[in-house]
Amino acid sequence: MSWRNIGIVYRKELTDSLRDRRTLISMVVVPIVIMPLMSIGLITLAVVMVGKAEKEVPKVMIVGGEDSPQVVADLKAMKDIDFEPGTLDYAQLISDKKIRAAVDIPPGFDAAVGHGTDATVKIYNYENDLKSGIASAKLQKKLGELKDRTVKDRLVSRSLPANLVDPFEVTTQNVAPPEKVGGAVLGGFLPYFVIILCMTGAMYPAIDLTAGEKERGTIETILCSPVSRTHLVLGKFLMVLTASLCTAILAMTSMGVSFGAVKKYMAVTIISKADNPLNFTIGIKAISAVFLMVLPLAVLFSSALLAIALTAKSYKEAQSYLSPLVIVVVIPAVAALMPGVEINTRMLLIPVLNTSLVCKDIVSGTYHWNNIATIFISSCVYATAALFIAVKLFQREDVLFRT
Amino acid sequence: MIEAERLCKVFQDKKRGEVRAVNDVSFTCKPGQIYGLLGANGAGKTTTLRMLATILEPTDGTARVAGFDLMKDPESVRRNVGFLSTATALYGRLSAFEMVQYFARLHGLDDATIVKRIDALFARLEMTEFRDRRCDKLSTGMKQKVSIARTLVHDPPVMIFDEPTLGLDVMAARTIVQFIRECRNEGKTVIFSTHVMSEVEKLCDQIGIIHGGRLLAEGTLAGLRQDTGLQDLEDIFVKVVEPHMPKEAVA
Numbered sequence: 001m002s003w004r005n006i007g008i009v010y011r012k013e014l015t016d017s018l019r020d021r022r023t024l025i026s027m028v029v030v031p032i033v034i035m036p037l038m039s040i041g042l043i044t045l046a047v048v049m050v051g052k053a054e055k056e057v058p059k060v061m062i063v064g065g066e067d068s069p070q071v072v073a074d075l076k077a078m079k080d081i082d083f084e085p086g087t088l089d090y091a092q093l094i095s096d097k098k099i100r101a102a103v104d105i106p107p108g109f110d111a112a113v114g115h116g117t118d119a120t121v122k123i124y125n126y127e128n129d130l131k132s133g134i135a136s137a138k139l140q141k142k143l144g145e146l147k148d149r150t151v152k153d154r155l156v157s158r159s160l161p162a163n164l165v166d167p168f169e170v171t172t173q174n175v176a177p178p179e180k181v182g183g184a185v186l187g188g189f190l191p192y193f194v195i196i197l198c199m200t201g202a203m204y205p206a207i208d209l210t211a212g213e214k215e216r217g218t219i220e221t222i223l224c225s226p227v228s229r230t231h232l233v234l235g236k237f238l239m240v241l242t243a244s245l246c247t248a249i250l251a252m253t254s255m256g257v258s259f260g261a262v263k264k265y266m267a268v269t270i271i272s273k274a275d276n277p278l279n280f281t282i283g284i285k286a287i288s289a290v291f292l293m294v295l296p297l298a299v300l301f302s303s304a305l306l307a308i309a310l311t312a313k314s315y316k317e318a319q320s321y322l323s324p325l326v327i328v329v330v331i332p333a334v335a336a337l338m339p340g341v342e343i344n345t346r347m348l349l350i351p352v353l354n355t356s357l358v359c360k361d362i363v364s365g366t367y368h369w370n371n372i373a374t375i376f377i378s379s380c381v382y383a384t385a386a387l388f389i390a391v392k393l394f395q396r397e398d399v400l401f402r403t
Numbered sequence: 404m405i406e407a408e409r410l411c412k413v414f415q416d417k418k419r420g421e422v423r424a425v426n427d428v429s430f431t432c433k434p435g436q437i438y439g440l441l442g443a444n445g446a447g448k449t450t451t452l453r454m455l456a457t458i459l460e461p462t463d464g465t466a467r468v469a470g471f472d473l474m475k476d477p478e479s480v481r482r483n484v485g486f487l488s489t490a491t492a493l494y495g496r497l498s499a500f501e502m503v504q505y506f507a508r509l510h511g512l513d514d515a516t517i518v519k520r521i522d523a524l525f526a527r528l529e530m531t532e533f534r535d536r537r538c539d540k541l542s543t544g545m546k547q548k549v550s551i552a553r554t555l556v557h558d559p560p561v562m563i564f565d566e567p568t569l570g571l572d573v574m575a576a577r578t579i580v581q582f583i584r585e586c587r588n589e590g591k592t593v594i595f596s597t598h599v600m601s602e603v604e605k606l607c608d609q610i611g612i613i614h615g616g617r618l619l620a621e622g623t624l625a626g627l628r629q630d631t632g633l634q635d636l637e638d639i640f641v642k643v644v645e646p647h648m649p650k651e652a653v654a
Contacts (some may be wrong), residue, residue, distance in 0.1 A: 012505045225509040398414075
């Protein structure tokens with residue numbers, strides 16, 4: 001093994017790639033500019049929208065209730081709802097989003113409550129609409145309070161204790177540190193992004209260094225130099241790996257910086273600290289551990305992409321082979337983000353999915369060392385196999401000179 | 404010196420099955436001589452030369468190039484060979500200097516020697532003016548010069564040219580022909596393939612006529628004229644090849 005030759009090839013490929021616009025865009029521009037803009041933009045937009053929706057005073061219509069002044073007065077006492085006089089087209093108005101909800105008080109409601117007979121209050125809303133949901137929740141809360149008050153009044157009038165219908169209370173209390181709670185929600189995205197970026201960052205150089213060389217006619221030039229094919233492919237592989245890791249590291253750094261800025265901005269302007277979904281921190285230890293776990297995966301991606309692109313005759317052909325692979329990687333990476341998906345013995349050996357899952361745990365501060373070791377070793381085995389295949393393919397004349 | 408011994412190359416083709424691109428080809432090419440491999444398209448010229456440059460591995464037979472067996476020591480063969488063909492393109496994003504420097508490094512030269520060699524080569528080939536220009540910004544003639552510098556930077560004793568003038572304009576082709584002649588004058592062993600008769604007549608000390616992967620005739624131009632009783636090289640070529648062509652092709 002001549003490290004000198006591998007180094008010469010690597011240096012040349014690095015210089016060459018850094019002058020290639022496509023590689024530069026995927027390796028530098030996308031991670032530094034586009035990724036943070038997209039992800040943070042999306043989160044900011046969501047947070048701002050929710051904040052705005054919560055601040056809005058929803059318009060709600062009271063339908064009926066003419067003979068029930070008590071309940072109507074209680075509802076109208078709510079300051080965070082703007083009640084409108086009832087009309088018959090309330091359903092249409094909700095559909096048109098002119099009002100957010102309507103509350104239907106049946107005839108004789110106050111009297112029925114007073115006599116202790118059955119009565120049903122209906123809330124009309126626009127399902128899955130955020131603002132309608134908020135209005136509807138406010139109404140439910142208020143009506144719930146009225147219900148509790150009625151129960152209490154009835155118990156008192158019969159001289160019964162208040163805890164007769166509410167014999168004990170149930171409360172839940174979070175014991176996980178706040179960074180773990182936040183980490184579990186948004187931090188789960190970190191390994192996902194790192195994995196996807198490792199893949200996309202490796203793609204263009206892998207094509208350029210193999211099928212691209214065939215297309216430009218330089219493959220024969222380099223093959224007649226004394227460097228062995230193994231050294232040649234290893235030099236190329238190192239370049240692809242550099243691009244892969246560089247993309248992921250640049251994107252994470254730039255996203256980290258942008259996250260910090262957005263977090264500060266939001267903390268003072270939009271929402272309280274406790275409600276801020278960005279209010280979590282991922283420590284250097286977790287980030288380093290994630291990168292360590294992703295390293296063999298980056299080797300796997302770089303070798304596999306290099307091997308596949310090598311079998312293509314042209315840049316375009318290689319692109320058509322590699323583009324669908326992004327989905328092959330995205331699916332297991334996303335699967336790990338689904339709530340409730342946790343590592344089991346079967347998943348331990350599924351590449352990408354296992355790394356994504358274990359990284360999700362790491363980010364939220366949980367280190368299962370057995371899983372970490374098994375997954376790291378299995379990823380290393382896959383990566384070595386892929387690199388071996390790439391090296392072997394580079395020795396085959398029918399692959400190098402495919403016509 | 405090149406000594407090819409019963410070189411064979413078999414390819415597996417999906418449609419045609421087993422294809423014998425080169426079949427039992429033997430010849431010797433001496434230092435200070437130009438050996439011209441003359442043949443039509445698909446005759447086996449490129450495959451033969453690629454085997455000599457160790458880009459392809461022979462299915463059978465071998466050759467000794469500059470004293471090294473290409474089956475046993477392909478790396479030493481490559482160290483002693485300069486290979487140039489129309490298919491050996493340049494790295495467009497590297498400058499002329501970087502391109503030649505890259506190959507010099509791969510040949511194991513140290514940085515001081517590299518700079519000296521490149522300076523001398525660039526001066527000799529009149530390339531200094533575009534030394535730092537990117538290869539993809541060069542004219543065809545300039546690119547040819549960079550390729551020549553690339554093949555010469557390690558001063559190889561054996562030069563292999565595969566249809567080096569294919570697709571070049573008159574001026575660029577003249578540069579190449581002149582360069583091939585200089586290589587012979589410096590005492591290098593030169594082999595080149597072509598289907599241009601005039602180039603063979605102008606340059607070659609020895610001629611091999613190849614067809615269907617077989618070397619059908621070999622000798623000096625005078626010798627071939629004597630053997631066939633014909634003067635014109637094109638007539639000689641047709642006379643040698645015709646009996647081996649399928650009947651419908653001849654008709």
